[in-house]
Amino acid sequence: MKNQLPVLGQTTSSLRRDGHRNWVHPADVKGRFTSLRRWGFAALIAIYAVTPWITIGGHPAVFLDIARRKFYLFGATFNAQDFWLSFFLFSGIGFLLIVATALAGRVWCGYACPQTVFLEGVFRRIERLIEGPRSKRIKRNAGPMTFDKVWRKTVKHVAFVVSALAVAHIFLSYFVSLPGVFEMVQRNPAEHPEAFAWAMGMAGLMYGNFAFFREQLCLIVCPYGRLQSVLMDNDSIIVGYDEKRGEPRGKAKDPDAGACVSCSRCVTVCPTGIDIREGLQLDCIGCANCIDACDEVMGKLGRDPGLIRYDSLNGLEGKAKRFIRPRLFMYVVLGAVGLAVASYSLQGRTVYEANLLRQPGAPFVVTDDGDVRNAFEIHLVNKLEGDATFRIRSLTDDVELVIPLAEVTIGSLEGTHIPIFATVLQEDLDGRSAGREVRIEVALDGAPEETRVVTATFLAPGN
Ligand code: SF4
Ligand code: SF4
Numbered sequence: 001m002k003n004q005l006p007v008l009g010q011t012t013s014s015l016r017r018d019g020h021r022n023w024v025h026p027a028d029v030k031g032r033f034t035s036l037r038r039w040g041f042a043a044l045i046a047i048y049a050v051t052p053w054i055t056i057g058g059h060p061a062v063f064l065d066i067a068r069r070k071f072y073l074f075g076a077t078f079n080a081q082d083f084w085l086s087f088f089l090f091s092g093i094g095f096l097l098i099v100a101t102a103l104a105g106r107v108w109c110g111y112a113c114p115q116t117v118f119l120e121g122v123f124r125r126i127e128r129l130i131e132g133p134r135s136k137r138i139k140r141n142a143g144p145m146t147f148d149k150v151w152r153k154t155v156k157h158v159a160f161v162v163s164a165l166a167v168a169h170i171f172l173s174y175f176v177s178l179p180g181v182f183e184m185v186q187r188n189p190a191e192h193p194e195a196f197a198w199a200m201g202m203a204g205l206m207y208g209n210f211a212f213f214r215e216q217l218c219l220i221v222c223p224y225g226r227l228q229s230v231l232m233d234n235d236s237i238i239v240g241y242d243e244k245r246g247e248p249r250g251k252a253k254d255p256d257a258g259a260c261v262s263c264s265r266c267v268t269v270c271p272t273g274i275d276i277r278e279g280l281q282l283d284c285i286g287c288a289n290c291i292d293a294c295d296e297v298m299g300k301l302g303r304d305p306g307l308i309r310y311d312s313l314n315g316l317e318g319k320a321k322r323f324i325r326p327r328l329f330m331y332v333v334l335g336a337v338g339l340a341v342a343s344y345s346l347q348g349r350t351v352y353e354a355n356l357l358r359q360p361g362a363p364f365v366v367t368d369d370g371d372v373r374n375a376f377e378i379h380l381v382n383k384l385e386g387d388a389t390f391r392i393r394s395l396t397d398d399v400e401l402v403i404p405l406a407e408v409t410i411g412s413l414e415g416t417h418i419p420i421f422a423t424v425l426q427e428d429l430d431g432r433s434a435g436r437e438v439r440i441e442v443a444l445d446g447a448p449e450e451t452r453v454v455t456a457t458f459l460a461p462g463n
Contacts, residue, residue: 013274013283014215023141024215024273026124027134027265031292040111041121052173057385064175070413077385079413081353088342095338097224099331101231103323105238106286109225115209115217116285120271122163123210130156134268160211161203168203215272219283226282234313235322239286241266241277241308242316252301259307265297266290266308276308352388353381354442356454359419363459370426372460378440380408381415389445392418396439399424399458403440422458429460 014022054061056075063072069080078085100107109116131137131152140149173181176195189196209217218225232238242259250257260277267275269289274281276290288310295305315321359375366372382388389409394401402421410416422438436458444450 013272013281014219021216022273024271025134025138026271026273026289027268027293028128029269029289029293029296031295033288034292037111037120037287041117044112044117045121049170052170052178059385060173060177062174063177065177066175068413075385077383077413079381079383081381082349082383085345085349088338088345092338092342095331095335098231099335101228102233102236102327102331105232105236106225106228106284109218110286110288113285115222116287118167118206119210119214120287122167123160126159126163127156130159157211161207164203164206164210165199167206168199171202172199215283215285218285219272225285228282233325233327235325237310237312238280239276239284239288239291239308240280240311240313240316242306242311243277244316244318246277246307259298259303261297261301263297265293269293280313349383351384351447351450352390352444353379353383353415354390354452354454355379356420356438356440356456358456364461366461370429372424372426372429372458374422374438374456374458376420376422376438376456378418378420378442378454379415380410380418380442382410382412385412387411391443391445393441393443394439395441395453396422396437398428399436399438401438401440424458424460 014024016022051062052060056072059072059077061072061074063070065071071078071082097108127137131140140152143149169181169185172195175198176184184192184195245258246260247258248256249260249262252261266277267273267290269292270276271287271289272283272285274283276284290308291310294308298305298307312321356376356378359377361375364372364374378392380390382390387409389407391407392403393406394403400423402423403418405418408416408418420438420440424436438456438458440454442452442454
């Protein structure tokens with residue numbers, strides 16, 4: 001049976017037996033899924049390009065300022081201490097991808113993966129515009145080097161380079177802000193070598209990928225594509241060929257033939273160069289081009305569409321279809337647990353950090369008068385959008401505290417260290433000198449509910 005889950009270890013469709021690459025030149029296709037994808041690509045590219053222009057609370061909506069360890073996400077501010085929260089973000093994305101694959105196969109690859117979005121939404125469209133449809137491209141590529149071939153190839157690659165540079169600079173703006181990018185491009189690259197190297201490196205990678213490597217990234221590099229067979233089951237919705245209806249293939253007028261007329265349109269439109277009639281394969285990125293192509297052929301023949309369609313392997317074999325199945329319950333339970341833990345963790349996120357730390361060096365000092373002194377510092381980090389003023393006072397009676405800076409104002413996502421000197425006079429030293437608690441109150445101006453107490457243990461000789 002051809003319709004079965006793909007197996008790891010299969011060779012790729014674009015690799016010839018002698019190891020050479022089989023260049024894929026997908027033909028143009030029209031249809032409902034193609035239109036849906038085009039609109040989706042346009043929307044995703046627009047979101048990608050417009051987001052750096054949007055500001056919320058005086059900061060870009062998405063700004064990952066790695067150099068200053070400040071991160072702005074849709075009005076929320078984070079600093080390096082909040083990095084652990086990214087675990088929930090990345091594990092949540094991974095989990096959603098697993099669920100989406102189990103339910104709808106490689107829908108992510110076909111509709112939303114940046115590789116597909118930019119390749120199909122930008123670079124292939126440029127190629128089609130300059131070099132024409134598939135048949136002309138193949139003929140020109142196989143032909144001699146003519147003026148027509150040279151100028152078209154040159155213009156195409158210049159357009160590719162410009163597009164790659166644009167995509168890379170937009171990407172850079174998520175890390176240095178849009179004004180930062182505008183400023184950098186007007187200055188000498190030697191003044192910002194890291195950012196320049198990143199932008200050029202990314203643009204180079206994108207150009208190489210979208211101009212030459214293309215589907216090879218999905219077929220060879222991407223680990224997600226290799227994992228699909230373990231994430232899916234026979235009830236996952238995939239792009240599949242209805243073998244029962246299509247076989248045996250034959251001419252349209254042959255009364256004994258199945259619905260497939262062997263026109264190969266489904267193969268020529270495939271961006272990874274596979275024949276979906278050979279069953280579900282690892283190389284299928286679920287783009288649905290073959291559905292639209294075959295529906296068009298069926299329409300011209302006056303036959304029902306859906307010879308290639310979205311269906312489960314069970315559905316394609318005429319068996320009962322199941323959407324609700326045990327793994328779905330498992331995903332719902334795991335998703336609910338993950339959401340609950342993430343919400344709880346986010347609620348526990350504070351608007352500022354306050355830690356009482358012992359200063360490096362000797363744990364205590366005995367003065368000439370016999371008094372014992374400990375040196376601490378309070379490390380304060382303001383995680384609010386704007387400036388914040390903190391007031392610091394001692395709550396300790398049996399330890400004398402000197403707080404040189406009892407009030408301090410800190411900028412957004414800035415931090416400061418305030419030294420604190422704790423002293424126990426000689427006459428007050430007794431067996432419980434060590435173990436006395438240094439207690440300090442930190443109050444945030446205008447937010448009494450955020451008042452916190454930080455503590456440390458006083459150390460003395462013999463304890
Ligand atoms: S497009 Fe449809 S009819 Fe043509 S070869 Fe493919 S499955 Fe057969
Ligand atoms: S087989 Fe069909 S759905 Fe899969 S990649 Fe090729 S055209 Fe897209």
